[in-house]
Amino acid sequence: MSQFSSYEDLFKPKTSALIVWDVQNMLVQHIFNKEQFINSLNNLINSARSLNIPIFYTKITPLPERFESPIRKFLISIWNRGGSWGSDPNLYELAVKPEKNEIVINKNTASIFVGTNFELMIRNAGITTLVFTGIATEIGVESSARDAFNLGFLPVIAEDAVSSSDKESHERSLANMRKIFVVMKSDEIIRYWNKAKGL
Template identity: 55%
Template sequence: MAWFNKDELKKFIRKNNSVLVVWDVQEALVSSIFNREEFLQKLKELISAARQYNVPIVYTRITPLPERFQPPYMRRTFNPGDIVKDVYPQEGDVVLYKNTASIFVGTNFELMLRNAGIQTIIFTGIATDIGVETSARHAQTLGYLPVIAKEAVSSSDKEAHERSLANMNRLMLVLENNEIIERWKSS
């Protein structure tokens, strides 16, 4: 059970105050998720709607620090690859290179949001239980309205994905694509 009124919060989702975050949809990660085809279809649907309603799109891309400067527990070779071609950024989209599980740490994302008057962050991508949840919680702590597009997030661990969605649903909006798109359409 949520501690807030979901219908009241939905009113804050408008095309002129939203950003769509496409979190780490990179080749190695997409190939490891449990629902690849369904995920990509729903992500494409939301990206298409964002373009239609002129909602800015910010892609994140894992960019490890040089090995010497990585935390010891993260010193391993991992190449996540490029953003998958099915949802590749287009002209006008932003690609944010980051090296933490929060979109706010080590980036100018918060400054970009303030400059653009954005208050609502729609989160999509991989992995629900790692970077998506971490960034959404961080966004909420900073006073933004995080919205999880539950059909357009995924993980390699289905149980962790479902547990993360259940946790976030108690704290913030976790919505289907049609609910998000309808808010953009009517605003």
């Protein structure tokens, strides 16, 4: 029999983790739905904390300039709206603050699985369901969700807690992900977490 027979099985807090993807100052300031995004994200974070669900924050972390990809340096300069590479460290700071028991993953790619120990950590902890939030929907969120699925995890996309500076790209990405992943609003995810907390 399958391990998963209902959404309650999917959302068991003891086998879930919340991913807060690249919610950094340089990205938050340019998204199309900042107030709604931050509100939904904070609701998920608070719920995860109350249920002892692990929270992982990712952070774009440039390599030393000599060893950084020229393509990534160019793209970061665009995101910085013309600022030089690494000119303002505050741009890289997280816009939501982790608590001391929460994990910040410094990474250099658009996948949480590439160049990090994330997969090792969640397999060690018996985590199978990954709830994705963050910026940008069509870049790191979708890339990480696809990698999660291909590695045997169950990605869930919190549709009102992901965002982008490009609303059309965000909506196309959500439409793509609905075809293969669970995509639902944050209050639905919280409701399932609460229903499944005794399982």
